Amino acid sequence: MAMVPQQHLEAALPFLEAGYPALTPNLRLARALRVDAARRLGVDKGVVKSPQVDALGAWIEQHWRYQVEEGVFPPARVLSAAEAEEVWLQIIEADLAEHREFTLLQPRAAARAAQQCRDALLQYRVPMASQQPKFQQDADCARFSVWLDRFEARLTGSGWTTIADLESQIAASARQVVDRALVLDSDTITPVTRAAICRLAGEVTWLNQKDTEADCVGIRYEGVRDEQRAAARWAAERYRRNAGSTAIVVLNLSEQRQSMEVALREAFDALDARYDALPVNFSRGIPFASAPIYRDALLALGMLEGTVSRSDLLAALRSPYLTALRSDDMKRSLAVIRGSFRLQADPIPVDELRAQLTRYGEFGLGRILDRIAGDRLLKGKRSCREWRTLWIELLSAWGWPARAGVDSFEHQQIERFGDMLDQFEAAGDLLGDMSYRQALSLLRRILERRQFQPSTHADAIQILSEREVRGLHFDAVWVVGAQSTHLPQRVDLLPFIPAAIQREFRMPASVDPEGLASGRALLAGLRQHCNHVVVSWHHMVDGVEQLPSPLLNSVTEALDEIPSTADRWRVSAASPAVMESLEDIDAGTLEQAGGVGGGVALLRDQSQCPFRAWVTHRLGVRALKDPATGLTAGERGDLLHTTLEHFWLACGDSRTLRGLSDEALANSIDQAVSAALRGLKPAVRRRVGAACLDIESQRLKQRVAAWLIFERERQIDFKVVARESKQPLSVGELTLEVVVDRIDELADGRKLVLDYKSSDRFSARDWWGERIREPQLPGYALLDDAIAGVAWAVVSVKGMKALSLGEDLGLGNGASLGRQLGDEEVTEWTEVREAWRQQLNEIADEFVAGKAEISPMKRACDFCSLQAVCRIDYTAMDEEEELTS
Amino acid sequence: MIPDQSIREQALDPERSFCVTAPAGSGKTELLTQRVLVLLTRVDRPEQVLSITFTRKAAAEMRERIAAALAAARAGNRVANEHEIVTRRLAEAVLAHAKDRHWPIEDPEIFNIRTIDSLCHFLTRQMPLLSGIGGSIVPTDDPQPLYEAAVDALFATGLNDSVIHGSLSALLLSFDNNWQRLRDLMVALLQQRGDWEHRALDTGTPENAEAALLQAVTRLIEDSLEALRRRLGPGRVSRLVAIVEEAAKALESQRQAGELGRGALPPGPVAPSLSATMGCLDEWRWAANLLLTKTGPSFRKRLDKNCGFPTSDKARKADVLEFIEGLAEDRKMLALWEELMRLPNIESGEEGWQLVMHLARVLPHLEAHLLLVFRERVAVDHTHVALAAEAALGTEDDPTDLALRLDYQLEHLLVDEFQDTSDSQFRLLTRLTQDWASHNAQGVAPRTVFLVGDGMQSIYRFRSANVGLFVRARDHGLGGLALEPLSLSSNFRSQGKLVDWVNRRFSRLLPDEDDPARGQIRHSWADAVKDELPGEPVEVHVFSQDAGRSEAAWITEQVKQLRADDPEASIAILGRGRRHLAPIVTALKNASVPLLGRDLEPLAHSPVASDLLSLCRWLANPADNVAAVALLRAPFVGLTVAEITQLLMHIDTPFSLLEVLDDASARLTTDAFARCEVLRQALRWAEASRDRLGLAIWIEQIWLRLGGPEVIEASQWDDAEQFFGLLDDAEASGIGLDPEGLARLLDKRYVQHQVADNPVELLTLHKSKGLQFDYVFIPALTAGTRSGDRALLRWHHHQQADGKRALLIAADDGSEAGSGSLYQYLTWIDRQKDEAERRRLLYVGITRARRRVWLSGEVKDPGEWESPVKHKSLLGLVVGEGDVPVKAHVVDVQETSDLTTIPLWRRKEPRTVDSLTTIQSVGRPPLPSAAGNLVERAAGTALHRALELLSETRPLPDQHDTRVRNAVNLILLSTINDAEKREQVLRQVLEDVDRALADEKGRWLLGDHMAAASELSLLQLEEHGRELIVDRTFIDAEGVRWVVDYKSSRPRAEQTLEDFIREEQERYAPQLMGYQKLLRALDDADQTVTVKAYSAALYFPAIGRLTVLAQDINA
């Protein structure tokens, strides 16, 4: 199938036959013309000598090289665009370092813009010497001109040049190399290129596109998905019918590439096993950096920088390409995840991770990290050549890119790695030694810049951007996305070149700011070169109405029924399943009631939501811990508990407390706080850092001092007889191990159970009701017959108080004992206890019986993370949130 | 003629600048369009007229309107009414003007219509350095992670930074060392930093910040006192001085006499001056206590000995009471006295005050960390772009020459919805127009500003909109440019009775004076243009409390009736929050009424999305057992709790789901096992195809294998499709399968309803702005707002009497109302603004209607409402003094327990398992070798080029010439930057070249032959034009076609020559044979050559060896 228009081919053949070059604005077109011409020149032959068709840029560079060889021009290293960008960046960063008052958030973006502007100055042959003053009128342009001088000096000093420079050089002083040349599609060529060609060729024939008005009707689709699907279906249809060469031009290809691919996959049914059989060729591939195989390689290399985020750790552990990380024993991987998540750090320091890995046995990753830890390799600067060697070594140590048999895409991707490392090394050669971080970011940039395009056969459907379709011939073309915002494409003024210069030298943004001329040329070209052209646009984007391109003469409604994804499911899914709704509340009796853990929380869960108790205590399934900032509420609570435990261990009773002078009290508190902090787990200590612990120490001292003043005022003598004491609690058939914060023995021998709380959100109501919301203290009340009361000791930032139940506890006004419990009225402490015992026994027995219904108490779901499991439709959205979303 | 015709005509005067108040339904869009058309005829380039809207939707609408007006004029369509005639006339003028100037008028994008965000983005793009950004960067819509990272960085380094260590520690300590909470506060601050950053950071040092805040409070107090003095007038002030002095004296003598009771006032000022200075605040407060009751803000009606009026002093008492009565006549007076009592007390709030100081010290550092995060992650938020745009426009003293940059001068600015402007936006607009006043003063064609808005519709305070700015612009202009105020009054939307109802009701609900500092906007009257319709325009209904069910049922009935009576009519149900609309959604769905809820039901609540998320969570994190159990209970698997218990019995957590499923057969019944098999197969397939398909496609394929679509109703397929769309976004933005990232994305999505014909629309009052419907229901108007939350930080810009604005900012210091802390003062201000906005929200809702409105809510005792009630809710305010009739609906509410059991929903029969197909594997290519051999390869390339050149050089030299040397050097240059090293390699290559030239075989290869070619490029036509390069080929005297490949390699140190040659031969034989085949094909087709045999060979110049690989004589 011919790829270039017939008339272009006819024009080119005489030149080629006579040994004159035919030149095209880009490589794609050169390749197409070369093949088409070869076919014509070598009819019936399997192989021919390549006709002399070149892309303009390559041809000029080649002749520059020849003339350097001949001594016409001095030799120079030609920087690639990526290399030139790095040089610009160095210059800009040096300038930033010199002028501290001037900052840039994204120096790289500035480097890119600067490069673009310098190229434009050369391409449009702006004589800088005379134009220089104009740059001084504008702050941005003036700064650029300083950079420009430095860039020029750097080029000269280092013997470097750029593509744009060598074109200028040729245009200025090259000698002629051919008598004649043909240039195709020449209306997009910049002045310097034009001049360079004229210099190299004695006589140039320019083949321009005819400037005709094309009559274009646009088909209107509602949304972008509809439009893409329609185009994809059309293309698939043509492919199946073998209807000739087909292209889809996507006007904002970079944004729509992915969704277009999905639409095509749907249309070609290349979603699953036939994934690599999509007969489509995208002119723009995906950056290597986002291909999973390289994404994971970068991840693996990045991990050595000191920390690893949770999501990266997960990605690495599940990566099919980093086999050293995949332990054969899945349980070990799980333990590592749980262990690392338990640290509640995000990112996780690699040292901690290493400790986890060592704890859970020999892991490939552990070995690598150990090796790196012992290695001073990562410190200091090295040449890219050395980094390259190290990386290959590291990656093979990770097991990269092993996967039980790679597919053809992966195969092609791996094959290209060498090229990219070459580029990396070449750039490194230019930029000098660099640190691990710098080198890695250079590699990442190279992988981001380079695009992977799976090789497909030539009769595939071509997906092109509007620039790439220029000059090509297809039997049929569909242009999608022809909204006024995308067709024509508008060009911004260049940021660092004064507008006046851009106007004077007829740079694109000033000549055709709306891009109408080039848009018109695009459509006219398509009309001229393609037998069948369809143009479409979509009317809605994110609820915002779009207008059709002004280049469309009229618009019509789409008539075809566009199938949705759901339609595809309808085809692939069997008929709807028969559904049932089951009462599902019985998990079966617990076999060994003795062994359940979870302490008193089990009762609370069973009471507040039996289903939650089942998931948490019967199955033992809990959500993984979220990362924490500073100490968690639980850790701070524990520290308060242990501080008080230490204090009472030393102090013992109320009499001693009251006997302490202020100074002595402060000393005891200090000691208790220090002891508590000493007991903190080392991993927590490392996570939060010393500064946090300093503040915590101050906080504890303040809170505990305030609380002890409160205790000092208690109207009764007491002795602390138990602190953080582990005790078995028998309820129903269960025996739970509970930890009681504190038990006081009062002067008359009665006992009081205290539980420290840092928040005052509890109330005595939580002890009553049909089901006990907070069964903790009621449970403790049953531990010992001498217990005559219970109390929450609220040690909160808002103040100190005790919330108690029981008679004459010396804690101020406690909650009233008189309650209606079920049918009975209780007034005595013993009755309360009895009622509690009954209720708790019932709750415990429910658990043992496996009662697991989803029937949460009010607010029980507020802090529960099991919604995905119980599937309750739980809406706890507050007004604030509604207003701001 | 319409009532405000002349105002509309004025508004089109292209020489004057205006600030137009355009109430609901006043046709402002038409007016804006007309004004744009007028202005277009005054400029050389269409970009010179800049229109700013607040949403992309509004911008698109305006563009569409202008384009439509011009298109209609071009086509000469007929016009129907007066408005259209005006528009047509203007459009025709634009067409003529455009033609003269060769504007491509058919292109709607030439009109400069932007949202403020896109304007900022545009400006920063045009001025990459001045804006400090560097280049174009698209701001992210999800900046939360950036803010979090900045706060984390602050926490990580701040405590070791000697400058802020103390302040940061103090802040953390005051937050109970709860880092998470302070983190949330700071994240919230970063979100809104457009409003505080500017000033808070201008002060430079922490000491300056402290001084600035202190000064701001002082100014606030003194300005308030001055305002009170002004309101009182000099006469009353001196009278008050006397009253205070006498009362204080009397009180003192009573005190000495021991005659005072318990509630007596404290000792009063001895010689009060009541001037407007800080020092007099206590005097004023004492005066306030004298004049006001203790309980609420009201003036005293009695005076007694406890405030210095003994019973004996009748005359003085009467006199003073009369004075107080005089004050009470002024509605505004009480508010001023109340404010006086609320003013912050600098001494009293020691701790809170310190907190503010600490914050002021820490915030600049936080800001700096945010910039670092932006830099590292190559991302910015909209706020940064806005601030950068402002910075790029320069300062007042040193403005940027924007015209030079843009290549055109902005001549006219129009801003729609100006009441929604935030402080930072206001600053930007001021900058943009800063020299316009002086320009206009030169008597040239004036530049104009045209602001349109409606204070009564200002409801976006939570997005930093500051309605005070609208008043400020109207009264004081924008920058130095004065604006003429205009007010539209015609209402083209609502029927006469409804307009009348709104006029009457809201003249009472809204204040009659503007008070921008308190967010108060006065009511303005509307004139109905449309006729009146029969019946009550607004009805009020109240229902018994039953979680919205009876209200929803009733509304559904009404809706059905309306749709039956008038199928074409548009109906909307507007809720204050999504929560309030939930019961109605259910009721309408049950009644099969087609509905359209925009951004109403969070997608996260959809069971389909939730199951898909569990699937993703498990795939991302195999240790996520919650997700694993969720999958087991999902409808496509559907294990019961008993079965799951069996399956997981005696298995430690975290368990590996796949391993558990592998062993399931022993533990489960056949049915349950079959259910597990479906899951197991799907997950096995998932692992095998991980990272090979696009994310969305991968998950979808797993879901299909699970039979996902089969277990949901077709109506939920949309939810699934949306979820897959979300996965596409996740993949594009690099979030991938990260569970937290996915959950964050999910939180921002809403269920999209299938669009039917003319559905009932459900939306929040906020979202309803700018829309209109025939019938409007506003339910749940009695529900309270949750105001219990204490904002962690509050701020307010105090408009000083000297015209400057000062930032007041306070942190939550735990103080109680009335404690005199700055925080409490700002809380009070915020409450006032909130209340004002709450009322405006109702105004916006009601004015959406063209014909009728129903307001409703739930109350404890509906019966009570049939007679006048006092209720603080919006509905209570509307009903007010009882002149609005209320219809009560009393329902017998059944006691429902909050314990409801949810059943298991699953497919009845397990699915049959699909066969497992996976993508075909191919062999794995080797990793590139660790050493890149880049230099060696460059040397090889150089050698090839040198030999190519020599093959063309005649006579063949004995040694390399300059050209060869140049060529080699040029190639090496691109790989070896170091001159010395390059020289070394160069020498080596040239030695090889010379060796070839000295070597007989080499000279033969390079010599003259028939059909000779170097670097011959061949195209294989069957292979889609694959190109191959042959180093050297020719036909020798014996008629043998040689195909030669040059090799620059040489034996390794430990290698013998023979081994080396053998290795190389093996390596290159296939390739060369291929070349040979091609040349044969080429020769076969060429009549001019005869070849007897073919010979493929490798040539090693370094060792001077020509090795023949194969010779084929049977040619």
Ligand code: SF4
């Ligand atoms: S979310 Fe509510 S219903 Fe579900 S398990 Fe948790 S508490 Fe129970």
